Amino acid sequence: MKKIGILLTLFMFLFSGSVLAAPKAGGTFVFGRGGDSVGLDPAYETDGNSFMVCDNIFEALVAYKxxxxxxxPGLAESWDIAADGLTYTFHLRKGVKFHDGTPFNANAVVFSIGRMMKEKNVKFIGKGYEIPAQDRTPEYWASMEMDGTIGSIEAIDEYTVVFKLKRVEAPFLANMGMDFADIISPTAFLSxxxxxxxxxxGTGPFKFVSWVKDDKIVLEKFKEYWDKTGGPYFDRVIFRAIPENSVRFLELKTGSINVCQFPNPADIPMAKNDPNLQLISQPGMNVGYLSFNHTKEPWKSNLHLRKAVAHALNRKAIVDNIYQGMGQVAKNPIPPTMWGYNESIPGYAFDVELAKQELEKAGFKDGKDLGEITLWSMPVPRPYNPEGLKVGVAMISNLAKIGIQARIVSYDWGTYLKKQREQPDDMDLFQLGWTGDNGDPDNFLAVLFDGLASPSIRTQWHNAEYHDLMIKGKITIDQAERTKIYERALQVIFDEVGTIPIAHSTVIWPTTKNVMNFKLHPTGSVRLKNVSFK
Structure with missing residues (x-):
């Protein structure tokens, strides 16, 4: 009887604990972030502040765990791949609705992906839709050379879609889980x-309600969401734009927001010691980098000048003083946790004298005849760079020590991205970075640096050997062989100083203690379906 009593007591304790820890339905969750979204059509945006909202409104055929x-499985419950690797057949979920009440089906998939195709080789079942001309280039689609990958898309029946590829594409399935491949309501778009x-x-767990630019985006629970396992639990989700890191952290401490994205590194110890807060962390699948306007001389052809800049930057001091323990100096422009990382690359040594020698070889001894250059710096905190303007100030101080005079240029985030993409003549150096979308090196190395692949590649670095390696990496299935390809590509980008990797950050976001099941994702996604209050 004594044993039974002990077991009963233990059972009651565990049961009560599980009740206490159970997710609570309802409430309003407020996400405090450093900047506003640029837009909420996933086919045409490239920034994390846009995608984090899209992550909760839209879904793709496949998903990341x-x-x-x-x-x-995502909106496709299964898929088949032909033996030759050129045909992918997706079997779609039934009974899924868009937020406007229209049904999700094969035609919606053909429309959503087909609208990004330059040559719309698509086939609907039944009447289908007329796909309007594009107002602007779908940047992700173009930078990933998807027009060179997907040959046709066809709806076989209401719940079966076939993609036929022009070439074997090793990362194709992983790419189809990215935000640009989200499925939208054709009816809503065409209206x-x-x-x-x-x-x-979209079809996601939350539907769009309103957007006050540079202030807040409001979503609400989609009550007819197809996945009945878990949430969504919150009645409403609000994404608030609070540009100042310190102000955002103060709002967290007072309980005005539930998550503080990108706090100042100095605020992390305070969060750790606050009984009302908890820290959520993950090693970042990211890189922050400084690059050149490769469409402009002298940056385009003067390797010694690029080397001078690389050796002038004290990247360790930047990481120590600005990242403050939340990052590591980057040697490769992919994180060390990713396969394909080249361990033999030493990274660019901080060496003022060597930088001066390279500057003299470049024909600009002590900076003479170079003139004042511009260094574009990001106005918002990002996963790979906590304070872009501070990093920019540190960089121009470093450059001044070898005789290069530089000034900071910045804009609001949407304008910064738009203007930088245009490679303006008044831009010499620029800061940007990347959080990986799918865990494949192609998603860093091809999308960010292969300027020969597309005018949408932001660095516009043109190197024939590198371009050939990127193509081989895509069409090679064996991962061991792909690893060798990407190791060589990393050596080329290091030798030619195509870009200067600065840091990989550790992502740490504090939340209020009552937030349950909030998880950071390697891709930077913010997924709130199963998050709740305790």
């Missing part, structure tokens, strides 16, 4: 294509 880039980016309609 929690805290991983391993794939799992006003120009306004869809401000009035998005």
């Amino acid at each position: 929690d805290e991983s880039t391993a794939l799992e 006003n294509p120009k306004e869809f980016l401000r009035k998005p309609v």
